[in-house]
Amino acid sequence: MQPGEHELPVRADDTLAVTFYGVRGSTPCCSPSVGRYGGNTSCVVVTAPHCVPLLLDLGTGAREYGRTIPAGKPFACRALLTHLHWDHVQGLPFFRPALVSGSHIELLAPPPGGGLGLSTALDSAIHPPFFPITLDELPATVVLDEIETGVRLPFGDLGVVARNVPHLGPTVGYRLEWRGVAIAYIPDHQQPPSGWGIDPEVLALADGVDLLIHDAQYSSAEFVAKQAWGHSTVPYAVEVARRAGARTLALFHHDPDHDDAMIDSLVQEARVLATGHPLEVLGAAEGLSLTWVGRSG
Numbered sequence: 424m425q426p427g428e429h430e431l432p433v434r435a436d437d438t439l440a441v442t443f444y445g446v447r448g449s450t451p452c453c454s455p456s457v458g459r460y461g462g463n464t465s466c467v468v469v470t471a472p473h474c475v476p477l478l479l480d481l482g483t484g485a486r487e488y489g490r491t492i493p494a495g496k497p498f499a500c501r502a503l504l505t506h507l508h509w510d511h512v513q514g515l516p517f518f519r520p521a522l523v524s525g526s527h528i529e530l531l532a533p534p535p536g537g538g539l540g541l542s543t544a545l546d547s548a549i550h551p552p553f554f555p556i557t558l559d560e561l562p563a564t565v566v567l568d569e570i571e572t573g574v575r576l577p578f579g580d581l582g583v584v585a586r587n588v589p590h591l592g593p594t595v596g597y598r599l600e601w602r603g604v605a606i607a608y609i610p611d612h613q614q615p616p617s618g619w620g621i622d623p624e625v626l627a628l629a630d631g632v633d634l635l636i637h638d639a640q641y642s643s644a645e646f647v648a649k650q651a652w653g654h655s656t657v658p659y660a661v662e663v664a665r666r667a668g669a670r671t672l673a674l675f676h677h678d679p680d681h682d683d684a685m686i687d688s689l690v691q692e693a694r695v696l697a698t699g700h701p702l703e704v705l706g707a708a709e710g711l712s713l714t715w716v717g718r719s720g
Contacts, residue, residue: 439471439601441634442712445484448640448676449510456682461709463487464510465610471601474579478502479608485514497525501578504532505610506594507544516549526563531570536593541567586624589613591653598628602717605632610676612638614659616650621663629667633715637663639674642689657689661696673707
């Protein structure tokens with residue numbers, strides 16, 4: 424089944440929706456102290472009229488999204504991976520539609536590097552002895568393709584562009600545009616160890632967006648010992664949003680050691696830093712859904 428052949432849900436309200444199903448970085452976590460923000464790793468689902476659902480990363484949050492889909496019914500979707508670290512792919516074999524014959528999952532990701540192709544890299548992760556079955560043995564059809572950066576890809580009414588983002592290993596961020604609404608998804612972003620320089624590709628992704636979903640894994644104090652771990656601080660996320668002219672910043676990729684109270688304090692810090700700028704700040708939480716009505720022009 425090809426995505427275009429799937430019976431598409433048509434939204435009666437004609438809106439774009441962005442829903443968070445996994446907001447953690449590094450590894451999933453579970454305790455009563457993370458109940459409000461959630462403990463699943465990266466997965467954000469974008470839906471728009473006349474488009475198959477678009478999944479941004481396939482962390483363990485993909486399992487949560489899969490549980491909202493009727494069991495046993497073939498399903499079509501696209502998944503855009505930013506990179507192949509565990510916390511961004513480990514939900515794929517637990518995604519309910521992947522276990523249904525007739526489902527079609529089109530998966531795009533940047534080339535993994537190291538001389539490996541995308542198929543070889545994913546096969547090595549979803550393969551005995553690390554997983555009971557291989558990727559090819561999943562009942563669904565999973566089509567893999569390496570995404571080309573800097574090229575606008577039309578997915579129905581959605582236009583998507585991938586650009587390279589500084590991280591550990593080949594990594595991209597995504598910019599989505601729909602009827603005058605723009606979303607940037609940059610979940611893993613290496614903040615410069617010194618200074619406040621921002622990569623031009625990152626600024627291009629986030630330029631004037633309605634929503635910037637950005638890596639905010641560390642506090643400034645934590646970053647001192649983790650400057651080369653591939654992530655950003657909350658103040659740096661605010662700086663990226665401010666310089667890009669984003670309207671809303673969603674702090675994302677929360678550290679698994681941060682409980683709800685810690686994230687609350689980081690959100691409050693970010694809001695103070697954003698004072699005087701036309702920037703709304705929120706902490707990404709599982710179940711949070713944001714919607715926009717398309718604009719003309």
